[in-house]
Amino acid sequence: MNARQAQVESALAAAMPDAANAPQRLHDAMRYAVLGGGKRVRPLLAFAAGELAQADPARVTQAAIAVELIHAYSLVHDDMPAMDNDTLRRGKPTVHVEFDEATALLAGDALQSLAFEVLAQPGLVDDAATQVRMLNLLASASGSRGMAGGQAIDLEAVGKPLELPQLEFMHILKTGALIRASANLGALCGRQLDDGELIHLDHYAKCMGLAFQVVDDVLDADASTATLGKTAGKDAASNKPTYVSLLGLARARELAGELRADAHVALGGFGKEAERLRQLADYIVLREF
Amino acid sequence: MNARQAQVESALAAAMPDAANAPQRLHDAMRYAVLGGGKRVRPLLAFAAGELAQADPARVTQAAIAVELIHAYSLVHDDMPAMDNDTLRRGKPTVHVEFDEATALLAGDALQSLAFEVLAQPGLVDDAATQVRMLNLLASASGSRGMAGGQAIDLEAVGKPLELPQLEFMHILKTGALIRASANLGALCGRQLDDGELIHLDHYAKCMGLAFQVVDDVLDADASTATLGKTAGKDAASNKPTYVSLLGLARARELAGELRADAHVALGGFGKEAERLRQLADYIVLREF
Numbered sequence: 001m002n003a004r005q006a007q008v009e010s011a012l013a014a015a016m017p018d019a020a021n022a023p024q025r026l027h028d029a030m031r032y033a034v035l036g037g038g039k040r041v042r043p044l045l046a047f048a049a050g051e052l053a054q055a056d057p058a059r060v061t062q063a064a065i066a067v068e069l070i071h072a073y074s075l076v077h078d079d080m081p082a083m084d085n086d087t088l089r090r091g092k093p094t095v096h097v098e099f100d101e102a103t104a105l106l107a108g109d110a111l112q113s114l115a116f117e118v119l120a121q122p123g124l125v126d127d128a129a130t131q132v133r134m135l136n137l138l139a140s141a142s143g144s145r146g147m148a149g150g151q152a153i154d155l156e157a158v159g160k161p162l163e164l165p166q167l168e169f170m171h172i173l174k175t176g177a178l179i180r181a182s183a184n185l186g187a188l189c190g191r192q193l194d195d196g197e198l199i200h201l202d203h204y205a206k207c208m209g210l211a212f213q214v215v216d217d218v219l220d221a222d223a224s225t226a227t228l229g230k231t232a233g234k235d236a237a238s239n240k241p242t243y244v245s246l247l248g249l250a251r252a253r254e255l256a257g258e259l260r261a262d263a264h265v266a267l268g269g270f271g272k273e274a275e276r277l278r279q280l281a282d283y284i285v286l287r288e289f
Numbered sequence: 290m291n292a293r294q295a296q297v298e299s300a301l302a303a304a305m306p307d308a309a310n311a312p313q314r315l316h317d318a319m320r321y322a323v324l325g326g327g328k329r330v331r332p333l334l335a336f337a338a339g340e341l342a343q344a345d346p347a348r349v350t351q352a353a354i355a356v357e358l359i360h361a362y363s364l365v366h367d368d369m370p371a372m373d374n375d376t377l378r379r380g381k382p383t384v385h386v387e388f389d390e391a392t393a394l395l396a397g398d399a400l401q402s403l404a405f406e407v408l409a410q411p412g413l414v415d416d417a418a419t420q421v422r423m424l425n426l427l428a429s430a431s432g433s434r435g436m437a438g439g440q441a442i443d444l445e446a447v448g449k450p451l452e453l454p455q456l457e458f459m460h461i462l463k464t465g466a467l468i469r470a471s472a473n474l475g476a477l478c479g480r481q482l483d484d485g486e487l488i489h490l491d492h493y494a495k496c497m498g499l500a501f502q503v504v505d506d507v508l509d510a511d512a513s514t515a516t517l518g519k520t521a522g523k524d525a526a527s528n529k530p531t532y533v534s535l536l537g538l539a540r541a542r543e544l545a546g547e548l549r550a551d552a553h554v555a556l557g558g559f560g561k562e563a564e565r566l567r568q569l570a571d572y573i574v575l576r577e578f
Contacts, residue, residue, distance in 0.1 A: 082390035113432030128417035143402030
């Protein structure tokens, strides 16, 4: 896992414009936002799904960093004063604090463009029609019926009573869409999976998307700011509905365990080629930060 | 031209999620930002370049609206308090005024994703490898070495002395990159142009990108807010360097005329199929709003 994370880090560093090139401050902010931190869960999922489809790791790397660039841009915008107004991310000042709001806005915008530029690299996969499909998939997972839409629902929900189905709908968009895209993009870099295989992989990814959020909520309620590298206890302070506030800590932990089990069941028909996906399910649920 | 503009309007309306679908406020803001206004210069350029390459207008429409969605998202973010802090656009309150800042931020983000989703529609052009190239082109024209980069340079320049070459570099990125992309994307929807033809078309588009900005500066110095539909005289008020502030009004007008002439020369080797591009050069330079 450490090796994969290092590979992602160096691929991200290579994909981003050098901070010595104009506009320097913008490039500096983009690199600051993306490099030197993060668990790289989405890239790890893309690699694990790539192994399932015997994909060339060099190709998966490009798909993986495209997803990670989308994720990174969303964090930059999410932290801004108009949204979550957060000052700490991955143990460092957030981009608008370290630079300024206008630069944070533009850096996020440019990171989104860069994600599509990376994924639209000529010859990324053998069949260009598959590549177009991958681009369409990343775009729809990022947009108003995906990640950005989930953030909009999240914003509207602050201070309002939210029932479990609405909370789930929000997270399916906000976190789930991009996590599903990670797995699907990784797999699309390799041999063509049949419909049954795709359905199982997608179900696994849905479980992981929800589990990731449930565990995040548990950790936010539980852990200290130093361990998380971002402001802890923020959800409760901002009166945001979470799995913990709706279900209680014990039931939220239990739910995460059920989603992990469900993910393993979804992979039941696969052999050793799904081993990495199984390990990742365990990591996502059992992690402590 | 009116027919084309109407066609673009209805294609944009069809491409955007219905405001009745969740998240409603976000979809409402996206539609508000995009529909019911704008000269649609970039789509018109795409159509004109499409005619040069005998492209199917239905295909060009999709490429044209993809570019327009990028343009629209950039206006939403550009108007925000962290950037230009403008309250009026196309005669209406800007998105963050009509809705709120967080919604404006997310609407811009989601419009950028939507642009790539539209351009990554399966089967948009016959050759999927060409479509991947088109996606790469739009992404790089939008990013830090294109439009977003130009805006970053623009921000850094406020209140600073700027010489003509730096002003030109800024505009080549800020406006020029997307205008060039419009022409190239329109042409890529049709027959393959040879290298010479592509160079001439691209030179034409470069002239148009600069001319568009020079004329904008002249109009901003000259016209009233009512005619422009956005706050007039704003450049001077915010001490922004413009072609008018650097060259004076008379020389700026002259430069626009020279760029128009240069654009016509670039089209000299083409016949009737370039007629629409010629008309558009005249429109861009001779327009009064």
